[in-house]
Amino acid sequence: MTDNTLPVLAGVQPPVRGSTYPAAIIDGEARFPEGAPARALKSPLDGAPLGSQLLADPALAAEAVERAQAAFMAWRTVPAPRRGELVRRIGEAVRQNKRELARIITLEAGKIPAEAEGEVQEWIDICEFAVGLSRQLHGLTIASERPDHRMMEQWLPLGPVGVITAFNFPVAVWAWNAMLAFVCGDSVIWKPSEKTPLCALAVQTLVGQAIASMDEAPAGLSQLVVGLADVGEAIAADTRVPLVSATGSVRMGKRVAATVGARLGRSLLELGGNNAMIVTPTARLDLALRAIVFAAAGTAGQRCTTLRRLIVHESVLPELLPKLVKAYESLPVGDPRVPGTLVGPLIDAASFEAMQLALDDAKIQGGRIVCGGRRIADNVPAGGFYVQPAIVEVPGNLKVVCHETFAPILYVMTYRELDEAIALNNGVPQGLSSAIFTERMQEAERFMAAAGSDCGIANVNIGTSGAEIGGAFGGEKETGGGRESGSDSWKAYMRRTTNTINYGDALPLAQGIRFDV
Structure with a gap:
């Protein structure tokens, strides 16, 4: 579907005049104000025109x-x-x-x-x-x-x-x-x-x-x-x-x-979210790997709960990083309408440019691009901004790392002691989602306790994204x-x-106050 016609919903097509969509629906009535400015709509899949949107x-x-x-x-x-x-x-x-x-x-x-x-x-x-x-x-x-x-x-x-x-x-x-x-x-x-x-x-x-x-x-x-x-x-x-x-x-x-x-x-x-996952020496790497890839690359990195920082124990990184790179290199990136695709396009050119700027800044500040980051041109619609999800090794929470870039960039850093990992987790202005992969109860409980993660969401052995309806969703600090x-x-x-009802015959005052007339 690449034209400007929306599907019929419950027997009725959403309001449109020609190829122009209304600026508002007020009391159930579509409004097409005379002289209202219009914005051209294009699909991020291929740049195909979707019509014109009037602006209120x-x-x-x-x-x-x-x-x-x-x-x-x-x-x-x-x-x-x-x-x-x-x-x-x-x-x-x-x-x-x-x-x-x-x-x-x-x-x-x-x-x-x-x-x-x-x-x-x-x-x-x-x-x-x-x-x-x-x-x-x-x-x-x-x-x-x-x-x-x-x-x-x-x-x-x-x-x-x-x-x-x-x-x-x-x-x-x-x-x-x-x-x-x-x-x-x-x-x-x-x-x-x-x-x-x-x-x-x-x-x-x-x-x-x-x-x-x-x-x-x-x-x-x-x-x-x-x-x-x-x-x-x-x-x-x-x-x-x-x-x-x-x-x-x-x-x-x-x-x-x-x-x-x-x-x-x-x-x-x-x-904003600038979400981190800690991978400890006891972590099950098969589970952690799946969680990392979905949380970091799903929705092309355009979730508020996207995994953006991976904090890995220094003893684990030599085994985990090659597996992560292999998984990234095999990710099917392309038109979401093609069966088997797992990563679609960025929403627009501005998002792609922001991603490239962040990657450049990461290199200047001491990071190393391990894989990905480039725009894909082959076997994808020409008008969309399809990118290879990127992995960047960094020495810690660099300035660029502390800023949320709404794109599939995963910054990887190491730690020695759990307190150091928790400090890295908390060391950004945002506080939405966080996770730890560990088989040790003590580490899990410390991560969720008062001196642990300062985020609104703190998960154990699952990723940072995929919140359920039953739990309150949101975060602290700049979130x-x-x-x-x-x-x-x-x-x-x-x-x-707050209501107080007197069903007696007297009028006693609170705090024992007497005020008799």
Whole structure:
């Protein structure tokens, strides 16, 4: 599929006029503003044109927020299990259209079909999680110091939630946020990456059909606005949006946090990752090798959980590195639509240029390129940016290593003592995901303890990527501190209220204070 026509989803094609896609979908209506600037869309697979994407402006974003606010006022009073019913219907629609959605992800984001279908499965999984959650939004009963009083805590709907997403997971990250927001009683305004608007339009088509099928669900529950940074800034600055969840670069996240913080709103940030794996002398190298290759080269290195730093005990490197190079050299890199391909293209030319700049800097700073790094020209579509995943030996956390390059570069360094390895793991500004391969319980426990990995995710004998829906996802430091998806992440989408009920005939005050009149 290399033309500009999206697959039919649940009997309806996402909105398009000729080869032009709308700037927004507000209250279920596609908007094609007169005079709106347009962005040419091209597939990263081969550079084939996919049509023209109209871009919204801050005024259109403000209208979307207004309509989302009106929808919230109605949706917040719908019982949570009924809100869960909407998410159940959405999940069923996604199941029925899984393959078509995955094709769009492959077309627009360049993922191999297995990873694209895996991303759609994440949407299905979070729907199931959210449906169950809709009957478990619980508070607490707390002992009161006053007789004939009861104190309790409730979690109530928060308001319209702004969701800003990146190109690399154009469906799943929105779903993590939106499905929880819906069951928590919130409406959603979505600004997707301008690099993957067709995925967003397809998603919005399915969600709009589910909303229309349910009488209690207002049309404005899910809004879509496609634009550049000014649209994201407008959503972040709008006081009617109490929570903004943003996924992307550290630079973007800092701007969002500053804007939202200036009005004392909430921000949920999932930003850069610079993830490390420690390989100890007792590690099972067969397992470690498989984990390294998938985590470092999968999705062409364009995951926030991609393995970027490999910290290997000096006694293990002579055996591990040749095996790793052999595995890298045998990786099938090419068009994801060709069966057997494991690594697709980078998203665009800018990503390729950033990779080359990082490799040059690594050499200048004392690194050695062991293999890979070059653009592939043979047996791949001419218009795509296909690269050989690179392995670079470095003496430690060089300056270039401390910066996340969104490309398949694996920096390899050695250590002698576990404390040194943990210090290397923690010695970067980011703190998303980490892993250790060891057969020693003491090493595993030290890695996960308070003085161990400082990341939001710390794994033992599995790689840094492949998080499950049930666990809260996110990291510390420049990763932003936010948590999405499972566990008690739902609390970010609600407001907490503490209630005290006097069911007696007296009015005792707290702390024993007497104030008699």
